[in-house]
Amino acid sequence: MLIKEPEINYEETLMINDKNFNTANVCIVTGSGTGIGRAVAIAAAKNRLMTIGLDINETEGRKTQKIARDSGGQMVFIKTDLCNDEDIQTAVQEAGKLGQIKYLANVAGIQHINSVEDFPMEKYDLMQRLMLRAPFLLSKLVIPYMKKSPDRIGVIANMASIHGHICTMNKPAYNITKFGLRALSQSISAEGNGEIRSFTVSTGFVRTPLAEKQIEAQAEQRGISKEDVIKNVMMGKSRIKEMMTPMEAANLIIFGFSHHSRYLVGGDLLFDGGCVLTY
Template structure:
C-alpha cells in the first residue's frame, strides 16, 4: 500500500508546472485536496483541470508569493473553507551569473521570490498549523544550498537561506507538532530546463541536454515525479518522526562528484 494523504489539504506554491505540478498531481492522486498558488494562470488552470479530470480535488489562486499582503489574503480565503495540513514552498526562480555578473536588481528579484516568498508563506501558515494542532512544511531547497555551483551566486544565496529557515522553523515549532523539512534536488528535467537550453543554445539543444545530463553521476537528470514521490512520503503519517532534515535527491551529485 502506498503513502496516503486522504482527508489532507495542501497548499502548493508554484504548483502549476515542473516539480510543483508533479507534486500537485501526486498529492491529489493520493487523496489530498490541492490548492495551487501560482502567478501563471494558464499553468495553474491546466494543472487543476487535469487533476479534476482524473477524479482529484483541487483549486488554484493567482498569487505572487513575494507579496506578503497577497499571500496573507489568499491563505485567509483558503483557511476559511478548509483545514490546511500541508504547505509546499516550491515557487522559485533561477539566475545564472557569478557575483560580478549579478546586478542589484537580479539579487533583489531572486531574494524576493526564493527567500521572502518562503518566509511569507510560513509566516501566514505557521499560526494556522499551531491552531490546528500541527502541520507539515516542505521547503524546496537545492544542492546549491550546500555545495558550490558555478555561476549560481544569487540562486545559491537564496537556497542556502531556504535551508537554514527550514532548520530554524523546525526547531522553533517542534513542540507545536509542526514538522519542517527541505528537499534539495540536483538538476531536474522540467520545462524550465528545456526553455533555458532553447534560449541560450539555439540549434544545439540536444547536445546541451546530453551535456547537462552527464554532469549527474547517474548520467541523467532527475524526473519531477521522483521529487514528488519524496515529498509525498515526507508529508505522510509514515514520516511523522522526521523534522529539521534536508533530503538531497541528486543522483549522487553531492557525494560522488568529489
C-alpha cells in the same frame, strides 16, 4: 527544445495511506503552474488532500487544476503573485476557508545565469523575494493554522537543490536562496516542538521549464554547446545520466508530508544521483 517536461503519469504517483491525507486537510503548493510544483499539486490531490495551487501564471495553473480534478482529486487554483504580500495573505485566508491547513510546499522558483560581478541587482532582489521571502512569509502565516489542528501537527516542505549543498559558477542568487531554504526548514523545526516540522528536498536537474530555459545562458557563459551543457554540466557529476521527472521529485515531498517521515525534522532529502557525495 533539448529538455521536454514529461506528461504527468498518474501511475508514477506515490500513494500513501495516512490518516491526515483526507479532504478535510489543506495542502498549499506554490509554483503549481508547471514543473515540480504542478506535479506536487497533482500528487497531493491524488493523495486525497484538498490542494490549493498558487502561481502567477493563471493559464497553466488552471491547467494543473483540471489535471488534478480529472485524476479524481480536489484542487483549487488561486492566482497569486508571490512577490506581493497582500496576494499571499489573501491566498492563505482563502485556503483556510476550505479546510484545515496542515501542509505547505514551497516550490516556486526562477533562474538567472550570471557571475557575481555582473549579476543585475533587480534580478537578485526578485529571486530573493520569490524564493526566500515568500516561503518565509507563507510559513509565518500557515503555522498558526497548523497549531489549531486537533493534533497540532503541520509540515512545511521547501524545494531546495544540490545548490543548497554545493555552489556552481554563475548561479549566486540561486545558490544563496537554496542554502537559505535549508536554514528556514531547520529554523521552523527548531521552534516546532516535533509537531510543526519542516524539511527540504534537494535534487539534481529535473525535466522542467526552469532547467530547459537555462541551457542557452549556460552555454553562452561557459563557451560550450548546448549539448555539452546537458552532458557535462547538468549531468556530468551524476552517476545516473538521466534527469529526474517532476513526479519523482513530487513523490519525495509527499513522503516527507506523511507519518512515515515523523523523524524528518529539519532534515534534507538529497536525491541527486550522487552529485554531491560521490567523486
